[in-house]
Amino acid sequence: MKENAATAEAFCLLTIHTHGQKKDDATAEEVKIEVLHVPKECKPKSKKGDMLNAHYDGYLAADGSKFYCSRTQNEGHPKWFVLGVGQVIKGLDIAMMNMCPGEKRKVTIPPSLAYGLQGYAQGKIPPNATLIFEIELYTVSKGPRSVEAFTQIDMDSDKKLSRDELSHYLKQEFERDGKKRDASVHDSILADIFKKNDHDGDGFISAKEYNVYQHDEL
Numbered sequence: 001m002k003e004n005a006a007t008a009e010a011f012c013l014l015t016i017h018t019h020g021q022k023k024d025d026a027t028a029e030e031v032k033i034e035v036l037h038v039p040k041e042c043k044p045k046s047k048k049g050d051m052l053n054a055h056y057d058g059y060l061a062a063d064g065s066k067f068y069c070s071r072t073q074n075e076g077h078p079k080w081f082v083l084g085v086g087q088v089i090k091g092l093d094i095a096m097m098n099m100c101p102g103e104k105r106k107v108t109i110p111p112s113l114a115y116g117l118q119g120y121a122q123g124k125i126p127p128n129a130t131l132i133f134e135i136e137l138y139t140v141s142k143g144p145r146s147v148e149a150f151t152q153i154d155m156d157s158d159k160k161l162s163r164d165e166l167s168h169y170l171k172q173e174f175e176r177d178g179k180k181r182d183a184s185v186h187d188s189i190l191a192d193i194f195k196k197n198d199h200d201g202d203g204f205i206s207a208k209e210y211n212v213y214q215h216d217e218l
């Protein structure tokens with residue numbers, strides 16, 4: 001949904017500093033967040049474990065060159081990822097907390113919360129690079145490991161997920177995103193889920209086994 005001129009007046013510029021472990025010297029590294037746009041109805045706010053869908057452009061702070069643009073990758077689909085679990089660089093996990101759908105931010109991430117001294121991708125991101133991202137968030141939904149998702153998958157409410165329940169859930173998820181997949185993909189994902197999560201090998205994934213992100217609600 002593109003915002004139009006009428007909502008442009010809602011444009012505001014705030015600067016929030018997070019990661020506030022200030023040291024005495026001036027080198028304390030933190031993520032700088034500028035909020036470029038907040039929709040009138042700003043909810044739900046993102047939190048750890050949520051599934052986010054966002055577009056972002058990445059620039060090198062040193063010379064302003066663009067090293068990444070989600071709009072030119074994956075046929076221009078916004079990126080999906082789970083917030084706060086290390087699927088993106090640490091700085092982005094911090095920068096995208098407490099953000100609502102439609103919100104836009106420009107964030108500056110120090111190297112220690114990005115690719116550090118090593119850099120990344122054969123020098124595409126040089127060592128010790130400060131990165132700037134412009135982010136537009138589209139959706140915030142309950143992550144794959146939320147209590148809500150568990151309850152939804154657990155159709156007979158016995159507090160454990162059977163192979164049939166997960167298979168049913170996967171089929172629904174696949175239909176939802178509409179991508180064409182071979183039937184074997186379904187089976188191999190299902191097998192993988194059990195391999196990684198069914199720690200005691202009883203053929204069910206218990207609430208405890210499912211809860212890899214340590215939600216405290218379960």
Ligand SMILES: [Ca+2]
Nearest residue numbers: 154158160161
């Ligand atoms: Ca069940």
Ligand SMILES: [Ca+2]
Nearest residue numbers: 198202204205
């Ligand atoms: Ca089990």
